Amino acid sequence: MIGYLLEFSQALLALLLAPLLAGFVRWVKSRLQNRRGAPVWQPYFELAKLFGKDVVMSNNASWLFRVAPYIVFASTLAVTFLIPLIAAPLPFDNIGDLLVVVYLLLLGTFFLALAGLDPGTAFGGMGASREMTVAAIAEPTIALSIFSLALGAGSTNLGQIVIATLTNPGVALSPGHLLAFAAIFIVSLAETGRLPVDNPSTHLELTMIHEAMILEYSGRYLALIEWASWLKLTIFFSLLANLFVPWGLALTLTPAALAIAVATLILKLAILGMVVAMIETRIAKLRLFRVPELLGMSFVLALLAVTSSFLLK
Amino acid sequence: MQTLFLLMFSAYFLGALVALSGGRGNLGRGLVALAAVVGAGAGFALGASVLLSGAPFVLSIPQLLPLAGGLALRLDGLGAFFLIVIGLVGVSAAIYGFGYSAAYEDGRASLRMLGVMLNLFLLTMSLVTMADNVLTFLLMWEGMSLTSYFLVITESNEDAVRAGVWYAAMTHAGLALLLAAFVLLMNGGSGAFADLRAGAASLSVTTRNVIFLLAFLGFGSKAGIVPLHIWLPRAHPAAPSHVSALMSGVMIKMGIYGIVRVALDLLGGGPVWWGGIVLGVGAVSALLGVLYALMEHDLKRLLAYHSVENIGIILIGIGAGLIFHSYGLMTLAALGFIGGLYHTINHASFKGLLFLGAGSVLHATGTRNMEEMGGLIKKMPWTAFFFLIGSAAISALPPLNGFASEWLVFQSLLGGFNLPVPEVALIMPVAVGMLALTSGLAAACFVKAFGITFLALPRSHEAEHAHESPLSMRIGMGILALACIGLGLAPFVVVPILGGVLNGLGGLPDTRAAFTSNLSLQTPVAFGQMSSTLVMLGLLILLAVIPLVMWILRVNRKLRVSDTWGCGRVGQTSRMEYTATSFAEPLRRVFAELYRPTKEVTIDFHPDSKYFVQSIAYRSEVMPLFERLLYDPFLRLMQSAARQVRRLQTGSLHLYLVYVTVILILLLLAARWF
Numbered sequence: 001m002i003g004y005l006l007e008f009s010q011a012l013l014a015l016l017l018a019p020l021l022a023g024f025v026r027w028v029k030s031r032l033q034n035r036r037g038a039p040v041w042q043p044y045f046e047l048a049k050l051f052g053k054d055v056v057m058s059n060n061a062s063w064l065f066r067v068a069p070y071i072v073f074a075s076t077l078a079v080t081f082l083i084p085l086i087a088a089p090l091p092f093d094n095i096g097d098l099l100v101v102v103y104l105l106l107l108g109t110f111f112l113a114l115a116g117l118d119p120g121t122a123f124g125g126m127g128a129s130r131e132m133t134v135a136a137i138a139e140p141t142i143a144l145s146i147f148s149l150a151l152g153a154g155s156t157n158l159g160q161i162v163i164a165t166l167t168n169p170g171v172a173l174s175p176g177h178l179l180a181f182a183a184i185f186i187v188s189l190a191e192t193g194r195l196p197v198d199n200p201s202t203h204l205e206l207t208m209i210h211e212a213m214i215l216e217y218s219g220r221y222l223a224l225i226e227w228a229s230w231l232k233l234t235i236f237f238s239l240l241a242n243l244f245v246p247w248g249l250a251l252t253l254t255p256a257a258l259a260i261a262v263a264t265l266i267l268k269l270a271i272l273g274m275v276v277a278m279i280e281t282r283i284a285k286l287r288l289f290r291v292p293e294l295l296g297m298s299f300v301l302a303l304l305a306v307t308s309s310f311l312l313k
Numbered sequence: 314m315q316t317l318f319l320l321m322f323s324a325y326f327l328g329a330l331v332a333l334s335g336g337r338g339n340l341g342r343g344l345v346a347l348a349a350v351v352g353a354g355a356g357f358a359l360g361a362s363v364l365l366s367g368a369p370f371v372l373s374i375p376q377l378l379p380l381a382g383g384l385a386l387r388l389d390g391l392g393a394f395f396l397i398v399i400g401l402v403g404v405s406a407a408i409y410g411f412g413y414s415a416a417y418e419d420g421r422a423s424l425r426m427l428g429v430m431l432n433l434f435l436l437t438m439s440l441v442t443m444a445d446n447v448l449t450f451l452l453m454w455e456g457m458s459l460t461s462y463f464l465v466i467t468e469s470n471e472d473a474v475r476a477g478v479w480y481a482a483m484t485h486a487g488l489a490l491l492l493a494a495f496v497l498l499m500n501g502g503s504g505a506f507a508d509l510r511a512g513a514a515s516l517s518v519t520t521r522n523v524i525f526l527l528a529f530l531g532f533g534s535k536a537g538i539v540p541l542h543i544w545l546p547r548a549h550p551a552a553p554s555h556v557s558a559l560m561s562g563v564m565i566k567m568g569i570y571g572i573v574r575v576a577l578d579l580l581g582g583g584p585v586w587w588g589g590i591v592l593g594v595g596a597v598s599a600l601l602g603v604l605y606a607l608m609e610h611d612l613k614r615l616l617a618y619h620s621v622e623n624i625g626i627i628l629i630g631i632g633a634g635l636i637f638h639s640y641g642l643m644t645l646a647a648l649g650f651i652g653g654l655y656h657t658i659n660h661a662s663f664k665g666l667l668f669l670g671a672g673s674v675l676h677a678t679g680t681r682n683m684e685e686m687g688g689l690i691k692k693m694p695w696t697a698f699f700f701l702i703g704s705a706a707i708s709a710l711p712p713l714n715g716f717a718s719e720w721l722v723f724q725s726l727l728g729g730f731n732l733p734v735p736e737v738a739l740i741m742p743v744a745v746g747m748l749a750l751t752s753g754l755a756a757a758c759f760v761k762a763f764g765i766t767f768l769a770l771p772r773s774h775e776a777e778h779a780h781e782s783p784l785s786m787r788i789g790m791g792i793l794a795l796a797c798i799g800l801g802l803a804p805f806v807v808v809p810i811l812g813g814v815l816n817g818l819g820g821l822p823d824t825r826a827a828f829t830s831n832l833s834l835q836t837p838v839a840f841g842q843m844s845s846t847l848v849m850l851g852l853l854i855l856l857a858v859i860p861l862v863m864w865i866l867r868v869n870r871k872l873r874v875s876d877t878w879g880c881g882r883v884g885q886t887s888r889m890e891y892t893a894t895s896f897a898e899p900l901r902r903v904f905a906e907l908y909r910p911t912k913e914v915t916i917d918f919h920p921d922s923k924y925f926v927q928s929i930a931y932r933s934e935v936m937p938l939f940e941r942l943l944y945d946p947f948l949r950l951m952q953s954a955a956r957q958v959r960r961l962q963t964g965s966l967h968l969y970l971v972y973v974t975v976i977l978i979l980l981l982l983a984a985r986w987f
Binding site: 051052053054055056057058059060062063064070071073074075077078081093094095096097099100103104106107109110113114117118119120121122124125126128129130132133135136137138139140142143144147150151154155156157215216219220224288289292299302303306307310311 | 687688690691701705708709710711716720723724727730735738739741742743745746747748749750752753754756757759760761763764765768769770830833835840841842843844847848851852855856859860863866868869870871872873874875876877878879885887889890891895896897898899900902903
């Protein structure tokens, strides 16, 4: 029973933390660029504002345009029930492993891309086409990194992966793990629409991907989509943090252990957020047709990760 | 079971007879469709009763065709599973066909031939799964090929006839290979499958290898593996759409049936490279299939290329199974085969559904070119909804059926670290990467297929005035859509059944209880767990809770419909939309090495100034690699050989008389000496 309570509280935690994480990355970024920047809780204000506004819908759009934000939000939120955020193993571990997590996120991308095509604008189609291209090319890297993690743990179950690393801490520094971490890190940047793949703070450039796709959205629909994309960022960061550096996760459900777990999660997310902000300040956006090269590199890293896990097994 | 068999046989047979008398009008088409529905339904029930009871259905008539053992039928678990696949798609396609073939009443195509051949096609295909000796098998196999050839050329226009020639040539090349394989397998003995199974062990290693290769290529040409796939994107689109659904959904699966039957059951498995070849060919077919599908803007050809892709995914599972089998890792082997077979029935349901959906679009707009579609979701809401389900299922999105089977295939590949030989084990991660890329690209391709066809503004007059399909066509699609959802929600029912199907084949153990626990699928010793049932439940709960919470929190619920924002430009037209070509453009650039695209831009300037453009023509093509590198040289070789032979055939009667005399003398001499 307490396990199920934990599931719901960790999903709620992710949901509430996600805007803060996005705001934090923006704030660090502006500090690094010698700007004062908006306060870290600005994203909450944005959500409140958007939820209060009317929706303006294109007269070309169909019912799919109205359903898609809910599907995107629900599938992303569903993932937060499956991944170890503050404790492992979770009672829902038998519902979905790492493959389910990846494909649930793809479900959201699929519907968002369809919704991008629905109003019939050139921008929407452009964004949808690019988003699906990036998602498709990122897919093999994710699968191979899963393979390499699963090799170490003997399981694709997220709880098992975490426990395997905790019982055998040397694994965390094995070349397989380090290479897989690098691979997934690159893919996370691509999947969550960060630099150098996509620029989350631009709105009307021919280079944009995610923002072009959702250009026709407004009001509560836009709020749901924005929130889901922040949630996706939180999910990828938490996976990076807790699968590769699982220390701090609560293994017993005592209040003290859970408090430590929440604190370490926030700390890990803050560190990753600062790293991303630093990267976004330091490097420029890649041309769209150079993105496959970056993802190709992450694929090679993942392949090396699997090979070394094999040979060192 | 006897009754069900007789019902199936007589229904198909009567259906063909009724069709012979014309098959026109509502009554005629209705009777033909009814016969096919009853036949396919009885076949489904027969397969289900064999699977449930576990006892095979046997029927042998040695007096019929007394040479080589006569007609022998035996439906075991494996055959029953494929018979169920035929039944599922057969019923839907037959119901759909009643409405769809109404368009042929205008005399464009012979309804008589369509009705006769459809029923005979279903009958012979069903009997392929039951054949218990070589003669019966090859007869029914050829019957299936011939009837489907006639179905391809139903709309006897030039395209269809040319596609038919390709199909006939490829399928008969395959038949020749199969004939050779079975002759070697019979080894001079009887053709009963039980004898083949018993005698296979005593064959020499080389013979077994040759048999495997011949059978793999022969069955592979039917299944559509790369590079023997080239008939598939020609023939499947040319056939009437419910026939395309049957051919793509079911008939190419008979190739899978043959590979499993011969390699695993009759030969009892083989060395590791058998599995390696199946896995490799599967992975290449999957990836190339989806890559070519992405460049295709003919909706039905796109779907046909996706059949190549999915056959590849099925073969990845079966190849992994064969590899594990050769190392004696029987539980993992069963996992691979189960993944492959599960994907077989899943592909049958979603590809059947998608072809029926494409047929409805063709029916409504008169074109297969996606660039002329758009906005159909408003004109054809039901078709759009069903097509969306099929698109999500084929893209392996949870919780639909495509995900469940791809998950199993992934898990069987992940089991590769149990292999004792590292060189072999390293095949598995490469296959994982290719499979993942395939499924990612498939999702991109179906965003294109659904988005360009059904969403945004109509791109042509025909699309603007499209109409929803009649009820019978919607029912046909609805059955398969339900199958896609049901097969996705109940893997914990399907997987144990497949464990039963494989039990004992090639020495596989009983894995009926190995891969499930309660509502979840699991691989041995909790290597991975997944429950698409509960994922579905969770998603539905969240989809209900989110709007509820928004309502409680008094979120603004106003919605205003207005013009699309056009950067200040007023008046959006369909010419501003992204097209299928532009959607696929980034991927065409990424994979330019494979596609070798050619581009041709012609700009017509105003005579006074080159700054005023009157018109632009853009033409771009993708190089058909296999035609160019493999088939064209082969065809040229055949043609030049034929020219040489023609020198003998001058048309001169005197010369022919000389030939006859010379041959006669030679024969007499030969008879004298030997």
